[in-house]
Amino acid sequence: MELKVKQVKRVDGVKEAFYIPAAFGGLRLTVKHFFRNLFGSRDVVTINYPEEKRPVSMRWRGRHRLTRKDDGFLKCVACYMCETVCPAKCIHIEAGEHPDLSIEKYPVRFDIDELRCVFCGLCVEACPKEAIRMDTGVVAMAYSSRKTFDFTRDLLRDNYDPNQHESPKYGDEDLPRPESQESALPNSQGIPAS
Amino acid sequence: MDLILEILSIPLVQSILKIAFIILLFAMPLGTVLTLMERKWSAMIQDRVGPNRANVGNYTGNGLLHLAADGLKSIFKEDTIPQGANGFLYLIAPFFGLIAGVATFAIIPIAGPIGDFTFQVTDIEPGLLFIFAITSLSVYGAVLAGTSSNSKFALLGGTRASAQMISYEVFMGLALMGIFMVYGSTRVSDIVNGQNEYWFGNLIPMWGVFTQPLGFFLFFTALIAETKRAPFDAPEGESEIVAGYFLEYSGMRWSAFMLAEYVAVAGVAVLMTTLFFGGYHVPWLHLWESAPQWLVTLLQIGKFSIVTIFFCWLQIQLRWTLPKFRFDQTMSLGWKKLLPLSLANTALTAVVVLAFM
Ligand code: SF4
Ligand code: SF4
Numbered sequence: 001m002e003l004k005v006k007q008v009k010r011v012d013g014v015k016e017a018f019y020i021p022a023a024f025g026g027l028r029l030t031v032k033h034f035f036r037n038l039f040g041s042r043d044v045v046t047i048n049y050p051e052e053k054r055p056v057s058m059r060w061r062g063r064h065r066l067t068r069k070d071d072g073f074l075k076c077v078a079c080y081m082c083e084t085v086c087p088a089k090c091i092h093i094e095a096g097e098h099p100d101l102s103i104e105k106y107p108v109r110f111d112i113d114e115l116r117c118v119f120c121g122l123c124v125e126a127c128p129k130e131a132i133r134m135d136t137g138v139v140a141m142a143y144s145s146r147k148t149f150d151f152t153r154d155l156l157r158d159n160y161d162p163n164q165h166e167s168p169k170y171g172d173e174d175l176p177r178p179e180s181q182e183s184a185l186p187n188s189q190g191i192p193a194s
Numbered sequence: 195m196d197l198i199l200e201i202l203s204i205p206l207v208q209s210i211l212k213i214a215f216i217i218l219l220f221a222m223p224l225g226t227v228l229t230l231m232e233r234k235w236s237a238m239i240q241d242r243v244g245p246n247r248a249n250v251g252n253y254t255g256n257g258l259l260h261l262a263a264d265g266l267k268s269i270f271k272e273d274t275i276p277q278g279a280n281g282f283l284y285l286i287a288p289f290f291g292l293i294a295g296v297a298t299f300a301i302i303p304i305a306g307p308i309g310d311f312t313f314q315v316t317d318i319e320p321g322l323l324f325i326f327a328i329t330s331l332s333v334y335g336a337v338l339a340g341t342s343s344n345s346k347f348a349l350l351g352g353t354r355a356s357a358q359m360i361s362y363e364v365f366m367g368l369a370l371m372g373i374f375m376v377y378g379s380t381r382v383s384d385i386v387n388g389q390n391e392y393w394f395g396n397l398i399p400m401w402g403v404f405t406q407p408l409g410f411f412l413f414f415t416a417l418i419a420e421t422k423r424a425p426f427d428a429p430e431g432e433s434e435i436v437a438g439y440f441l442e443y444s445g446m447r448w449s450a451f452m453l454a455e456y457v458a459v460a461g462v463a464v465l466m467t468t469l470f471f472g473g474y475h476v477p478w479l480h481l482w483e484s485a486p487q488w489l490v491t492l493l494q495i496g497k498f499s500i501v502t503i504f505f506c507w508l509q510i511q512l513r514w515t516l517p518k519f520r521f522d523q524t525m526s527l528g529w530k531k532l533l534p535l536s537l538a539n540t541a542l543t544a545v546v547v548l549a550f551m
Binding site: 023026027029030031033034037038043044045046048 | 515
């Protein structure tokens with residue numbers, strides 16, 4: 001294939017050769033900005049971060065939340081779709097049997113290690129129940145210990161519903177817990193527990 | 195009371211007081227405030243906010259407290275000496291530039307004399323030749339820092355700095371020849387008083403910028419190159435040699451380099467004011483004959499300060515406008531363009547002075 005070479009024309013002429021007129025042109029621009037910001041309206045593009053936040057798009061993938069049904073229970077049916085699809089292997093679910101027979105299964109544990117998460121959004125796409133979403137708008141998570149990034153079910157549970165002041169009961173308070181509390185945590189060596 | 199007046203009238207005491215006044219209340223504060231102003235003003239030029247976070251309680255002073263924060267920080271930072279550095283030279287190098295910068299202020303009058311008392315540390319006969327001597331000294335700061343810190347980047351920076359400063363010194367002197375010829379003296383007070391004459395009756399003051407427009411431009415360029423600031427900041431060369439000659443420094447010694455740069459900026463501003471903008475003379479003030487002495491002095495200090503601040507601002511504005519010259523461009527600009535121009539200016543001035551004055 002023939003390469004096409006585009007030659008940029010050099011601007012020659014008195015103005016360029018003497019440098020000074022061009023320098024004054026530059027000065028005019030910077031001085032204009034300087035005085036506009038000194039006296040007139042300050043059209044500063046900076047966002048003073050902790051005080052002001054940049055609005056994020058509706059589709060921004062932030063921290064996860066687990067959505068709830070109208071009665072306050074999690075929509076999640078512990079189908080393991082998200083855990084399976086997750087490329088970072090950072091979701092860990094343990095299913096439990098719900099006393100209410102119409103519900104069948106629900107997550108006894110639902111842990112996401114947000115430090116391992118790559119925020120790809122595949123879990124959201126995989127979920128058949130729209131139970132997991134990443135639309136919290138929490139952009140920056142900064143905590144001082146790694147442990148804090150292990151988000152458990154109750155932390156992930158959507159509490160952004162302004163009408164819902166009380167946290168819902170799962171009805172599992174008196175059910176026996178699975179023993180493997182420790183092994184339920186995501187493997188810290190980064191090797192997925194297969 | 196009498197004793198105090200008597201002590202105050204001793205020339206040595208007066209000189210010491212003036213030195214203290216000029217250093218502590220003029221040169222150093224101006225240099226220090228400029229370090230912050232450069233950041234604030236550059237923020238305005240680029241539509242940013244600039245430093246505004248340092249605070250005491252909730253008071254930030256719109257960024258003013260950053261001065262104190264910076265000072266504290268650099269005092270408490272570790273003063274490192276790189277392995278293989280020449281310890282003694284490494285330690286004294288930062289202060290050459292600083293001392294040279296402050297020494298510039300010694301011959302600058304900031305207001306007209308009242309009786310025997312002059313607002314000037316010393317009015318020596320060589321005058322501006324003293325300035326040339328002192329600015330040559332400041333080359334040592336860069337060279338010593340570059341060679342003694344045992345770092346290749348620093349060495350490159352030091353080499354560039356010495357080559358640049360020595361070349362620009364050549365026509366810095368030549369650019370001022372015109373001024374010497376027009377006012378017939380190298381003594382600063384003669385030059386300043388010479389600028390108090392007027393052309394066409396009382397129409398145009400004989401300021402250096404009007405008698406020597408080309409000289410003004412050349413001298414300003416040379417001085418900016420001497421301070422090693424943009425567009426002549428190849429010795430620092432952030433993009434290729436990191437920070438040039440003071441790359442290895444940390445803590446207060448690094449701050450001394452920065453402060454030296456800003457004191458040099460202030461020094462350039464006072465030199466431009468004194469030599470080209472009538473010094474402390476307020477134009478057309480002599481028309482108001484009944485002006486009280488104290489008011490005249492105040493006006494003179496005010497005019498001097500305003501023009502000085504204007505030139506500080508202009509240098510900062512230039513730095514944030516013009517891109518850096520490549521090192522060979524710096525050199526060819528100096529030797530091939532500015533040197534012939536300043537020679538021509540000198541010759542032309544000589545002819546005009548011979549013919550008309
Ligand atoms: S966003 Fe991606 S990496 Fe994070 S939990 Fe969902 S599937 Fe896993
Ligand atoms: S969040 Fe969705 S995909 Fe994941 S287990 Fe629950 S229902 Fe299944």
